[in-house]
Amino acid sequence: MSAVISVKDVWKEYDDKVVLEQISLEIAPRAFVALVGPSGCGKTTFLRMLLSEEAPTRGAITIGGAPLPAEPGADRGVVFQRYSVFPHLTVLGNVVLGLEFKDAPILGRLFGAKRRAAEDEARELLAAVGLGEAENKYPAQLSGGMQQRLALAQALIAKPKVLLLDEPFGALDPGIRAEIHTLMRKLWHERPLTVVMVTHDLSEAFSLGTRVIAFERRRNEPSDGGRYGATITRDFEVWPKRIAGEPRPQKKKLMPGRDDPAPSGSLRDDPAIEGAAL
Amino acid sequence: MRLINRRPSLGAARFLAIVPFALVLVAYLIGSGVRLAENPSDKLLPAFSSFAAAIDRMALTPDQRTGDILLWVDTAASLTRLGAALAISVAIGLVFGIVIGLLPYFRAGLGAFVAVISMVPPLALLPILFITLGLGETSKIALIVIGVAPCLIRDMALRVGDMPVQQLIKAQTLGASTWQIIIRVVLPQSLPRLIDSLRLQIGPAWLFLIAAEAIASESGLGYRIFLVRRYLAMDVILPYVAWITILAFLMDRILLIIQTRAFPWFAGARAST
Ligand SMILES: Nc1ncnc2c1ncn2[C@@H]1O[C@H](COP(=O)(O)OP(=O)(O)O)[C@@H](O)[C@H]1O
Ligand SMILES: [Mg+2]
Numbered sequence A: 001m002s003a004v005i006s007v008k009d010v011w012k013e014y015d016d017k018v019v020l021e022q023i024s025l026e027i028a029p030r031a032f033v034a035l036v037g038p039s040g041c042g043k044t045t046f047l048r049m050l051l052s053e054e055a056p057t058r059g060a061i062t063i064g065g066a067p068l069p070a071e072p073g074a075d076r077g078v079v080f081q082r083y084s085v086f087p088h089l090t091v092l093g094n095v096v097l098g099l100e101f102k103d104a105p106i107l108g109r110l111f112g113a114k115r116r117a118a119e120d121e122a123r124e125l126l127a128a129v130g131l132g133e134a135e136n137k138y139p140a141q142l143s144g145g146m147q148q149r150l151a152l153a154q155a156l157i158a159k160p161k162v163l164l165l166d167e168p169f170g171a172l173d174p175g176i177r178a179e180i181h182t183l184m185r186k187l188w189h190e191r192p193l194t195v196v197m198v199t200h201d202l203s204e205a206f207s208l209g210t211r212v213i214a215f216e217r218r219r220n221e222p223s224d225g226g227r228y229g230a231t232i233t234r235d236f237e238v239w240p241k242r243i244a245g246e247p248r249p250q251k252k253k254l255m256p257g258r259d260d261p262a263p264s265g266s267l268r269d270d271p272a273i274e275g276a277a278l
Numbered sequence B: 001m002r003l004i005n006r007r008p009s010l011g012a013a014r015f016l017a018i019v020p021f022a023l024v025l026v027a028y029l030i031g032s033g034v035r036l037a038e039n040p041s042d043k044l045l046p047a048f049s050s051f052a053a054a055i056d057r058m059a060l061t062p063d064q065r066t067g068d069i070l071l072w073v074d075t076a077a078s079l080t081r082l083g084a085a086l087a088i089s090v091a092i093g094l095v096f097g098i099v100i101g102l103l104p105y106f107r108a109g110l111g112a113f114v115a116v117i118s119m120v121p122p123l124a125l126l127p128i129l130f131i132t133l134g135l136g137e138t139s140k141i142a143l144i145v146i147g148v149a150p151c152l153i154r155d156m157a158l159r160v161g162d163m164p165v166q167q168l169i170k171a172q173t174l175g176a177s178t179w180q181i182i183i184r185v186v187l188p189q190s191l192p193r194l195i196d197s198l199r200l201q202i203g204p205a206w207l208f209l210i211a212a213e214a215i216a217s218e219s220g221l222g223y224r225i226f227l228v229r230r231y232l233a234m235d236v237i238l239p240y241v242a243w244i245t246i247l248a249f250l251m252d253r254i255l256l257i258i259q260t261r262a263f264p265w266f267a268g269a270r271a272s273t
Helices: A043-050 A091-103 A112-128 A144-156 A174-190 A202-208 B010-038 B048-060 B070-102 B104-117 B122-133 B137-161 B165-173 B178-215 B221-231 B234-262 B266-271
Strands: A005-014 A017-027 A032-036 A058-063 A076-079 A162-166 A194-198 A211-217 A230-237
Touching: A005 A043, A017 A043, A032 A043, A032 A202, A043 A162, A043 A194, A076 A144, A076 B165, A091 A112, A091 A144, A091 B178, A112 A144, A144 A174, A174 A202, A202 A211, B048 B070, B048 B234, B070 B104, B070 B137, B070 B178, B070 B221, B070 B234, B104 B137, B122 B137, B122 B178, B137 B178, B165 B178, B178 B221, B178 B234, B221 B234, B234 B266
Parallel strands: A017 A230, A032 A194, A032 A211, A076 A162, A162 A194
Antiparallel strands: A005 A017, A005 A058, A211 A230
């Protein structure tokens, strides 16, 4: 099958500073791509280009064979590390909102039977992410992990083809993170999603991804100024192969969050790619 | 223990809050007593008995000529002007603030203009308003709007601009149009913040109101103060000033109550950013 997202020789420069150079990448349908790399190497910048929040300086990105639209849209959902949910809406309101945007162009609100149908749909999704009990709370009343579950539900109600995640679980405690990894895996298996997830946690990358891609600067001398950007230095298929929709039977858990093949010594913050040989 | 770590108990805090008021009162009583002992017909610092008589005359007994109770007539006139002016200012502040804060074309076109306009001293425009709009209600309301609205616009625009960009991106990935983003994301989050800036504008609004009433009016709290000034009637002026202060304070409290009741999410959201 042909690629959902195809990135061809993309460069991104800010003023004189090259952030990314020569990025070429084909992302297969239903892939779960984990993007790792040192802090400041341009992972967020890359994701923002996939979102159409930024345009490449050079090169082209296509989605489903067509050039990427000029602005963000419902075909690509997103979860950020922070500020992903709306503080003024309840949990239920945050999820219903996507349906209201779709079906109520003028008022932005649904009423009567349509509203009840939308709420039912939202409740199903909330139950799926484990927030069934919290529908009347405001985001500020939720823990960090619950907020990110809400952000996932909110993004998924719009039924995006592609889900973009920017260090979505980076601020969570390890135990909470393991639980939300299980949820993330389940959602990816159950829904027709292609996922691109930025993370600085290599074990997270290997425990969720079907493919792990590393960005790095080939030259990183301070004297270079901004003349060299980061590019793809590693590109692994995760083995044994994960196939969307075919969850592997869970093995007995040895360690929280480590129920999948992960490279040894991987609970490090900075991806030392060398240590992650396959 | 360091001073920064020493806290009063609840009772002590209440007591401390009363102390400055009591001190001012005592200082007044002493000053008034000293002056009245020297000259019983002194008008500058009247005794409390004179205040009681003046309050009875202004607030409790109908005026002999008109049959109205003057304090209520003045209060109604002033609050009507203030209410109308603040309502207009809020509407202008919301619409222009959101549009300038959110839409780059409007920010480019209006941002600098509003920044300059908000620097025009409103009182300097008062003669122009009286000349062009006449001496009636319109010019008084216009003065308050000119004084208050530009500040509200700028504050709103800044706060809308400060919204996390992630929220606007997120709304777009849910398929929202610009209009839907305004009415479902930006406006509801702007309203409680607008109340914050409106609270700060209550003082200036009263200033402009009293200035306009002092110069051309037949009623209003500011009109009355400046009218009785001719007779050095401190026994009327001081209770009026106290009344205006109470009204302004109550407006502030009511806005605060509206903010917490109508926007229950706001306190938590403010604390977590
Ligand atoms: N809007 C911008 N203008 C100028 N420089 C930027 C901008 N956005 C990001 N950068 C720079 O691009 C580099 C990569 O940033 P980012 O993509 O956030 O890194 P990462 O997400 O990998 O930590 C950083 O050096 C940052 O300073
Ligand atoms: Mg980043």
